[in-house]
Amino acid sequence: MARRLSKELRQKELLxxxxxxxLQTxxxxxxxxxxxxxxxxxxRLELGLPEMRERARDLAEQAQQIRSMLISDLIGELEHLELGKSARSALTTEPSMGFARNTIVRGHYIFAQANSLAVAVVDAETALTASARLRFVRSVRVGERIVAEANVVSQKGNKHLVRVVSRVRGETVFTGTFIIVARAESDPTGRERA
Amino acid sequence: MARRLSKELRQKELLxxxxxxxLQTxxxxxxxxxxxxxxxxxxRLELGLPEMRERARDLAEQAQQIRSMLISDLIGELEHLELGKSARSALTTEPSMGFARNTIVRGHYIFAQANSLAVAVVDAETALTASARLRFVRSVRVGERIVAEANVVSQKGNKHLVRVVSRVRGETVFTGTFIIVARAESDPTGRERA
DNA sequence: GTATAATTAGGATCAGGTGCTAGGAGCTCA
DNA sequence: TGAGCTCCTAGCACCTGATCCTAATTATAC
Structure with missing residues (x-):
C-alpha cells in the first residue's frame, strides 16, 4: 500500500x-x-483540475471581477443618485470580504461602500473625504446585502456634510458622518482626501 | 489616407x-x-501587445497579488507588532487604489490599512471595530508609501481605544481614533464590527 | 500608372495541453 | 510461482492560439 499512499500524498501536495x-505547467x-x-x-484528471491555461483564464476573470467590483470608484451598485442631495447603493458581501477565521465582513468594506457613496453624491469634479465619524452598530455576515443611503445634510462653501446609513434587511448596521471637500480639478495642492 | 486613418482608428479601438x-483571441x-x-x-506587434495567453497570465498574477495584498486580513505589510500595545505597517499604494481620473489614492485604502492595524494590535481572538473618528489630513498620491502606526491608548473591559497615525515620508496624512471591541470566539451575537 | 502602404494568405513551427492505447513495475493473494 | 491488481510511464495523433517568414494582392497617394 506504500504506492497508493504515495499517490494520495502526491495528489494532496499537488492541490x-x-x-x-x-500558473505551473x-x-x-x-x-x-x-x-x-x-x-x-x-x-489532474482524477482531481478534476483544469489545465494551466484554464486556471490562468479563471484567475484572470476573477481579477476583472475584483477590479470592477471592489476597486471601482463606487463600491457596490449604485441604485439611485440625485447629485448634491442623496444616493443609494447596494453591496452583496462575499467570502473574500470576511475575516479568515469567521464569516464577519471586515469593516473597511462597509466603510468603502459608505465612503464611495458619500464622495459620489457630492456634485463636483473631484471630491475628497476630509474627515469622518463612524459607528459600526452591528456586525455583518458574509452573504448579507448592505444597502447604504447617503444624504447631503449641509453645504458651506466647498465643504459638504454627508450622512450615510447602511442597513441589512432594514436593520441599521453602520452610520457615518462624512465631511467631503469638493476641489477644482485645476488645484493640485492636496489638502484633503478621499 | 482613409485607409491609414482606418488603421489608426482600428488600433485605438483595439486597445x-x-x-x-x-481575454479575446x-x-x-x-x-x-x-x-x-x-x-x-x-x-498587436505594432502596439506591443502580448498574446492572449500572456494577457491572461499577467491578469492571473495580478489577481494573486490583489488577493494576498488587498484582501488579506492585514492590509499592508506588518513591520512591527507588540500585542496590546503598538503596531506598525507599511502600504505601497498602487494605481489600482487611485481614482480613475486622477492619481489620488482613495480614502478607503488608507482607512483599510489603519483599521486592519487597529484590529491587529488588539490582543484578542476576535476584535471588531465599534466606532472610529477619522481625519484625512493630506491627499496621498499613487505610488507613495504609507506607514501607519497604531497605539493602544486605553482599555476598559473589552473596549480598546486605539490611535492610528499614517504618514508619508514623515508627513502625517491621516489620523484615526478607533474603538475596538474584543469578543470571545464563543459569543455569536454580533453587537459590533470590524 | 506606378510607388508605397496596408492587408491577406499559406506553410512551418511551437507550447501546453487532450485522448487514446499499450506496456512495464511493484505489490498482494492464493 | 503466477495471476490479478494498481500505478506509472511512454508514444502517437490531434487541438488551440499563437509565432515567424515569405509572397501575393489590394488600396491609396502622388
Missing amino acids: RELEMDP DEALAQRFGVSVQTIRLD | RELEMDP DEALAQRFGVSVQTIRLD
Whole structure:
C-alpha cells in the first residue's frame, strides 16, 4: 500500500502546490514531484483540475471581477443618485470580504461602500473625504446585502456634510458622518482626501 | 489616407477593446473588426501587445497579488507588532487604489490599512471595530508609501481605544481614533464590527 | 500608372495541453 | 510461482492560439 499512499500524498501536495501557485505547467509539476508528465495529467484528471491555461483564464476573470467590483470608484451598485442631495447603493458581501477565521465582513468594506457613496453624491469634479465619524452598530455576515443611503445634510462653501446609513434587511448596521471637500480639478495642492 | 486613418482608428479601438475584455483571441478580434487574423497580429506587434495567453497570465498574477495584498486580513505589510500595545505597517499604494481620473489614492485604502492595524494590535481572538473618528489630513498620491502606526491608548473591559497615525515620508496624512471591541470566539451575537 | 502602404494568405513551427492505447513495475493473494 | 491488481510511464495523433517568414494582392497617394 506504500504506492497508493504515495499517490494520495502526491495528489494532496499537488492541490496545495497549485493553490499556492496556479500558473505551473504539467511539465514543471512533473519535475517538482519527480514523476512523469503523464502522471501529473492523470492526477489532474482524477482531481478534476483544469489545465494551466484554464486556471490562468479563471484567475484572470476573477481579477476583472475584483477590479470592477471592489476597486471601482463606487463600491457596490449604485441604485439611485440625485447629485448634491442623496444616493443609494447596494453591496452583496462575499467570502473574500470576511475575516479568515469567521464569516464577519471586515469593516473597511462597509466603510468603502459608505465612503464611495458619500464622495459620489457630492456634485463636483473631484471630491475628497476630509474627515469622518463612524459607528459600526452591528456586525455583518458574509452573504448579507448592505444597502447604504447617503444624504447631503449641509453645504458651506466647498465643504459638504454627508450622512450615510447602511442597513441589512432594514436593520441599521453602520452610520457615518462624512465631511467631503469638493476641489477644482485645476488645484493640485492636496489638502484633503478621499 | 482613409485607409491609414482606418488603421489608426482600428488600433485605438483595439486597445480599448482589450482593456475592456483582455481575454479575446486574435480570431475573435479579427471577426469583430472585420479584418483578417494576420492584420490583428500586425496591429498587436505594432502596439506591443502580448498574446492572449500572456494577457491572461499577467491578469492571473495580478489577481494573486490583489488577493494576498488587498484582501488579506492585514492590509499592508506588518513591520512591527507588540500585542496590546503598538503596531506598525507599511502600504505601497498602487494605481489600482487611485481614482480613475486622477492619481489620488482613495480614502478607503488608507482607512483599510489603519483599521486592519487597529484590529491587529488588539490582543484578542476576535476584535471588531465599534466606532472610529477619522481625519484625512493630506491627499496621498499613487505610488507613495504609507506607514501607519497604531497605539493602544486605553482599555476598559473589552473596549480598546486605539490611535492610528499614517504618514508619508514623515508627513502625517491621516489620523484615526478607533474603538475596538474584543469578543470571545464563543459569543455569536454580533453587537459590533470590524 | 506606378510607388508605397496596408492587408491577406499559406506553410512551418511551437507550447501546453487532450485522448487514446499499450506496456512495464511493484505489490498482494492464493 | 503466477495471476490479478494498481500505478506509472511512454508514444502517437490531434487541438488551440499563437509565432515567424515569405509572397501575393489590394488600396491609396502622388
